[in-house]
Amino acid sequence: MITSKDNPQLKAIRRLHDKRHRQREGLVVAEGEDLVEAAQAAGFEPEVLLVAGEDVEPRLLEAVSALGSGTRVIGVFRQRWSRPSGSLSVYLHAVRDPANVGAIVRAVHALADGPTVLGPGCADPWSPRAVRASMGSVFARPPARAEFEEVGRDARTTLGLVPHGADPLSALAADPPVVACLGSERSGLPNEVLEGCSALARIPLRAGGAESLNVAMAAAVALYELNRIVRDA
Amino acid sequence: MITSKDNPQLKAIRRLHDKRHRQREGLVVAEGEDLVEAAQAAGFEPEVLLVAGEDVEPRLLEAVSALGSGTRVIGVFRQRWSRPSGSLSVYLHAVRDPANVGAIVRAVHALADGPTVLGPGCADPWSPRAVRASMGSVFARPPARAEFEEVGRDARTTLGLVPHGADPLSALAADPPVVACLGSERSGLPNEVLEGCSALARIPLRAGGAESLNVAMAAAVALYELNRIVRDA
Numbered sequence: 418m419i420t421s422k423d424n425p426q427l428k429a430i431r432r433l434h435d436k437r438h439r440q441r442e443g444l445v446v447a448e449g450e451d452l453v454e455a456a457q458a459a460g461f462e463p464e465v466l467l468v469a470g471e472d473v474e475p476r477l478l479e480a481v482s483a484l485g486s487g488t489r490v491i492g493v494f495r496q497r498w499s500r501p502s503g504s505l506s507v508y509l510h511a512v513r514d515p516a517n518v519g520a521i522v523r524a525v526h527a528l529a530d531g532p533t534v535l536g537p538g539c540a541d542p543w544s545p546r547a548v549r550a551s552m553g554s555v556f557a558r559p560p561a562r563a564e565f566e567e568v569g570r571d572a573r574t575t576l577g578l579v580p581h582g583a584d585p586l587s588a589l590a591a592d593p594p595v596v597a598c599l600g601s602e603r604s605g606l607p608n609e610v611l612e613g614c615s616a617l618a619r620i621p622l623r624a625g626g627a628e629s630l631n632v633a634m635a636a637a638v639a640l641y642e643l644n645r646i647v648r649d650a
Numbered sequence: 651m652i653t654s655k656d657n658p659q660l661k662a663i664r665r666l667h668d669k670r671h672r673q674r675e676g677l678v679v680a681e682g683e684d685l686v687e688a689a690q691a692a693g694f695e696p697e698v699l700l701v702a703g704e705d706v707e708p709r710l711l712e713a714v715s716a717l718g719s720g721t722r723v724i725g726v727f728r729q730r731w732s733r734p735s736g737s738l739s740v741y742l743h744a745v746r747d748p749a750n751v752g753a754i755v756r757a758v759h760a761l762a763d764g765p766t767v768l769g770p771g772c773a774d775p776w777s778p779r780a781v782r783a784s785m786g787s788v789f790a791r792p793p794a795r796a797e798f799e800e801v802g803r804d805a806r807t808t809l810g811l812v813p814h815g816a817d818p819l820s821a822l823a824a825d826p827p828v829v830a831c832l833g834s835e836r837s838g839l840p841n842e843v844l845e846g847c848s849a850l851a852r853i854p855l856r857a858g859g860a861e862s863l864n865v866a867m868a869a870a871v872a873l874y875e876l877n878r879i880v881r882d883a
Contacts, residue, residue: 516749520864527860554860587878620874627760627787631753634870637863641853641871645820 419473422480426465427473430481430491436541443496445543447556448484453492455553465493483545496543497559501568503531504593505643508568508575510610511538511601512632518542519550520633521599526554528640533560534568534596536610565598565610572596577606577614578639580629586618586642593647597639602632652706655713659698660706663714663724669774676729678776680789681717686725688786698726716778729776730792734801736764737826738876741801741808743843744771744834745865751775752783753866754832759787761873766793767801767829769843798831798843805829810839810847811872813862819851819875826880830872835865 419427432438433446444464447453453466469475469489482488501508507525512518518533518540525533533542540547542560569575574591577583577598598614600606611617620630620638630638652660665671666679677697680686686699702708702722715721734741740758745751751766751773758766766775773780775793802808807824810816810831831847833839844850853863853871863871 520867523860524863524867527855527863529859530856550864552860552864557860621877622760623763626762627756627785627790629785630757630760630870631783631785631866633864634753634757634867637867637871638874641874644854 419467419477422477426467427477427481430465430493433493434483434545436544439541439543445494445496445548446483446545447492447494447548448482448488448545450490452548452553453490456492456494456556459556461494461497461556463492463494467491484549494556499532499559499561501531501534501561501563501571501596503529505529505595505640505647506531506534507636507640508534508536508565508596508598509539510536510565510598510606511604512599513538513540513601515540515544515547516550517631517633519547519555521636522547522551522558522560523554524633524637524640526558528637528644531594532558535560535562536565565613568596569613574616575614576643577611577617578635579605579611579617579619581619583617583619585621586639589616589618589646591616591643591646595643595647597636597643599632599636599639602629652700652710655710659700660710660714663698663726666726667716667778669777672774672776678727678729678781679716679778680725680727680781681715681721681778683723685781685786686723689725689727689789692789694727694730694789696725696727700724717782727789732765732792732794734764734767734794734796734804734829736762738762738828738873738880739764739767739830740869740873741767741769741798741829741831742772743769743798743831743839744837745832746771746773746834748773748777748780749783750864750866752780752788754869755780755784755791755793756787757866757870757873759791761870761877764827765791768793768795769798798846801829802846807849808847809876810844810850811868812838812844812850812852814852816850816852818854819872822849822851822879824849824876824879828876828880830869830876832865832869832872835862
């Protein structure tokens with residue numbers, strides 16, 4: 418039973434809150450039974466597994482939690498990354514909010530067969546907030562890292578989602594493999610990606626209403642519609 | 651120029667971080683230029699408007715911010731609530747996460763003509779996190795509060811979104827006014843709402859993938875599809 422906050426395993430978990438350290442070590446911390454179970458169900462073997470009251474004093478486990486709220490189990494796992502693949506996947510460019518990245522990882526796992534591909538400037542999908550927002554999908558469908566050029570090479574359709582100036586998504590004909598490409602909410606996709614896309618489309622919004630959807634919601638809507646389009650192709 | 655943290659306006663803003671106080675006073679704090687502008691564009695008159703360096707020392711304004719990250723403007727506005735209305739709207743039951751409530755308010759503003767109707771147990775849409783997630787839509791399309799019975803009385807279609815055991819959303823015929831009803835991610839809609847709905851539908855997900863979408867993403871997908879269904883009805 419760990420009884421000191423200076424225990425090396427607890428110190429190692431605390432260090433993993435730091436993105437650079439997490440990336441250097443290639444590790445991820447799963448907090449809470451649901452996420453630890455999701456990791457194990459996906460075949461991840463814990464490097465460290467600490468259960469409050471069995472392996473560690475509850476207050477000490479709570480103290481190393483990045484998310485708080487009564488964590489009873491913490492597991493440390495080795496990150497896995499996939500390659501771009503599948504008949505339907507998503508490419509993100511500079512989506513910096515970890516909760517959005519995590520929610521997109523979850524939506525891609527629910528609505529597509531390929532991974533979430535993270536381009537330059539995206540939040541770390543293995544951060545505590547992203548892992549939690551993914552609800553474990555980050556383990557079941559590990560994300561990929563790639564430049565747009567690489568994604569575009571293997572796809573028949575690279576679809577850039579844009580707010581204006583393109584046909585509605587429902588008018589699209591798209592041969593698979595399809596990669597839906599989304600940029601940051603503030604700046605959208607950069608020109609070099611827009612120019613490389615084989616098609617552009619928008620999600621039709623009501624006139625006079627909000628000017629855009631949250632990027633995670635836009636991704637979910639696009640994947641929902643693309644499932645129909647790819648099925649009908 | 652306010653130079654003391656004990657200034658009554660600053661103390662009043664700090665008190666509004668507390669949900670009960672916010673509800674009793676019927677006020678909302680908008681942090682940052684974008685949200686203050688959104689409130690004013692929607693016709694809200696500020697009760698208090700503090701600009702860093704003009705009305706208040708920057709460090710003092712920063713200190714009363716609930717969201718942090720260099721807030722330069724804070725406005726206090728009186729809350730407004732709408733009534734259930736419109737040909738397409740959303741009813742939420744026990745959606746407790748303020749970021750989800752805010753994101754849904756934004757999606758409803760983008761994709762529907764009615765408000766987000768908050769049933770029992772929902773997060774306060776005027777909390778700092780919900781207001782920020784709404785990106786100002788909480789001002790442009792103020793939410794409503796109502797029990798399901800009230801929503802059901804005026805709607806031709808009350809559509810309950812469920813994870814399993816119903817036809818896919820795309821198979822639905824729905825006469826407007828349509829209210830899409832969503833429950834909490836853990837427990838879904840309670841039986842009394844499910845039994846009162848005129849139709850049930852699910853968002854089709856890939857076999858073997860994530861078991862559900864985030865509730866805000868499910869709301870966006872449902873509204874996207876319902877726009878097509880209501881248009882074709």
